[in-house]
Amino acid sequence: AGLHEGLEVHFLGLTTLTLLLGWRLALLAPCLTLLVLGYFGVTNLADFGWQALVGIALPVATSWLLFLASWAWLPRHLFVYIFVAAFLGGAITISVKVAASALLMGLSDSYPWHTITADYLSIWPLLLFPEALLNGMAMTVLAIYRPHWVNTFFDRTYLGT
Secondary structure (H helix, E strand, C coil), X not given: CXXXXXXXXXXCCHHHHHXXXXXXXXXXXXXXXXXXXXXXXXXXXXXHHHHHHHHXXXXXXXXXXXXXXXXXXXXXXXXXXXXXXXXXXXXXXXXXHHHHHHHHXXXXXXXXXXXXXXXXXXXXXXXXXXXHHHHHHHHHHHHHHCHHHCCCCCHHHHCCC
């Protein structure tokens, strides 16, 4: 949903994509989508750089680093994978993306800080749970029914089989 030009609100799903494909392909797939949106005139070509950085690279890096941290410091268990890497990862990823977009728009003087806080950051808490739930549910279904599709899920490690 477009609140103002450059301050759009949408669910990312990049945590699921990162856990499903790994960080390299998770960076590539949304960039192809961004190119298609640019080709059809939905996105301005001049904004590709910051949109790729803030909307793709930063969320993918956040998801990947949270997965690596959970792998290193938490027990390797199915529920840890689902609730920390997928559910919490989705919430943190949308938080980082919204904060970075707001900071970028505020520092570039595209909008006054009052508009950013009143119209954009006020919606942020409403995005946390749905983004986390969508990523958590998607990774739960994939880890249970198609674990061989998920790049970061290992049956022997997480389930002890």
